[in-house]
Amino acid sequence: MKSTTLSTIQTQHASGISSLKQAPIKEGQVVHGKIKKLYPNQTAEVQIGNQKVIAKLETPLKAGDSHFFQVEKMAPELQLKVVTGPLAEGKSLAQQGQQLLQAMNLPKTIEMQAAIQYFIKQQLPVSKDTMMQVEQLLKQLPKDITMKAALEAIQKIVEMKLPLTSTMLQTVISGKSTDGLHSVLQNFQSQLQQDQTVVPTLKNNILQNLQKIAEPFNGPVAGAILGKQIEVLQDGQQPLATRLPILQTLKSVNVLPTTASLTNPIPITSQSAMLNSAGDLLLKFTQADPLEKGQMLEQLRSWINQQPSLTANQKSEILTLLKKDNQPNQLQVLKDALTKVFAEQSQQAIFSKDLNGLTPKDHLVSLLGKGSTMESVAQTLQQLTNIGSNSTSNNAIIQAEQQVIQQLDGKAFEHAMKEVLKSLGFGYEAKLASNSDEIRQLASQLKPQIVELLQNQSISSAVRESAEAVLGRMNGLQILSSENGPQHQLLMQVPLEFLGKKMDASLEWNGRMKEDGKIDSDFARIMFYLQLDTLKETVVDMQVQNRVVSITLYNNDTQLESLSEKFKETLKIGLSSVGYQLSGIFVKTFEEQKLASTLNAKAYTFDVQGVDIRI
Incomplete structure (x- = not known):
């Protein structure tokens, strides 16, 4: 799937939930804050990101001013030290970044300036050590990774309190990739078949597993x-x-x-x-x-x-x-x-x-x-x-x-996805921790087999590199899957093959759980990002509000609108049988989607009570 098309829809989707995640604040970090109210004894209400805190200030300040503060203490009360003077209204990111770099005595390299501006824009806490690590990571980026992609991955690493290493960066970037797993798995299979140093039993088991993934039916x-x-x-x-x-x-x-x-x-x-x-x-x-x-x-x-x-x-x-x-x-x-x-x-x-x-x-x-x-x-x-x-x-x-x-119907696709995910071994660590009855099946899953393969120091560099690419993709998807209170996120990629027909499906699920731990199915957003043999690049955007379903299809085939009408009644009956009502099916081209996003950047913001699934 082309990133240019995905980014338009993904950016709009992210705008609806960007405030749900707040990066942790630690002592020694620098944060952007605005003085909302002043209280006696140099205490003030400060807006930091999307949260308001009561903090003890080192010096008297003026209500309404914005500053960069350094966190001096977290307990027993939050104490903030002013790092920069008041930030003038309308000051650009570049100007704010230069002011903060000078105050923190950080080098003004291209990488550092890009990093500091990104951290300010995303309202992420800053520390000198963190920024020096980020600068080094950006300097060592491979040619196929853009600065923007790296900074987005670094933001996720910081939010999840993971180590800022090149391996972790590569893993998270791989997890965010929408290229699909087919090409990664095929390259691994090709390299493994050519390598004569791998233990025959392990090699045959992996090749058999790759064959199972390629033949879910x-x-x-x-x-x-x-x-x-x-x-x-x-x-x-x-x-x-x-x-x-x-x-x-x-x-x-x-x-x-x-x-x-x-x-x-x-x-x-x-x-x-x-x-x-x-x-x-x-x-x-x-x-x-x-x-x-x-x-x-x-x-x-x-x-x-x-x-x-x-x-x-x-x-x-x-x-x-x-x-x-x-x-x-x-x-x-x-x-x-x-x-x-x-x-x-x-x-x-x-x-x-x-x-x-x-x-x-x-x-x-x-x-x-x-x-x-x-x-x-x-x-x-x-x-x-x-x-x-x-x-x-x-x-x-x-x-x-x-x-x-x-x-082939819904049950068939459910079967295929379950078979592929089971063979890949996405959740194998969870089964190890749970003492599940399925532990005995782990040896037949791809992920633990690759872990065993990588422990062999004699394998060729080509096999190691391709195996690490597969493992990095799966680990990246797991790292990006997280929970934040009642909000849950799950990322998966499923390489589907239907009797000679190949399709890569990327799945992202963001949802809110009810008090009983179950998904609130009355509100949902389900998005399918697909590469199909005939229709090519296709996005299906399904939104549910109070069990009323609206579906928008994005595709550049002009005949799709008339084709979709033939299935409308069948879809309406099918949804009705499980308690949902179809309100309509709309077909748009990707160009129309880009125009809509320019006119209304919040067109696809959804209720935070909802569920978001992208396949």
């Missing part, structure tokens, strides 16, 4: 393939020449047990399955005492009725079998029927989830005795994908991909 595609194969295998009308190779293939990779046959492809097993999965309930029914059978039947009936991915006919088919108690081979008949319907829905309701978050493919794998955990389900499906990719015939994969494409 690998699981759904594999689920659709498995569903089709099981469907054919159970169909006795299919020719032997079609069914036998499928049976042999699934047995060879341990997807089906060795006891599976053409006459009984899905035999009863005693393998454990995920809680509340079809395989789990069937196993409990198998192991139940005769006196408990009736209760288990009722549980099964209730569970079938609550499955959102099953059609009415499929539910009726299973429920009819459950009424036929004491029939020969009842368990096998029931298992075959459950396998059949979930094999069908692994193709027809790919992204549907039940109340426990399980999809049809999860239930299907559990019935095959291979789904004791979500990890084992993923491993089983991965085995199937590997076979497909090595096969001379790709018809099954092509058909499964088409089924996935036809069902």
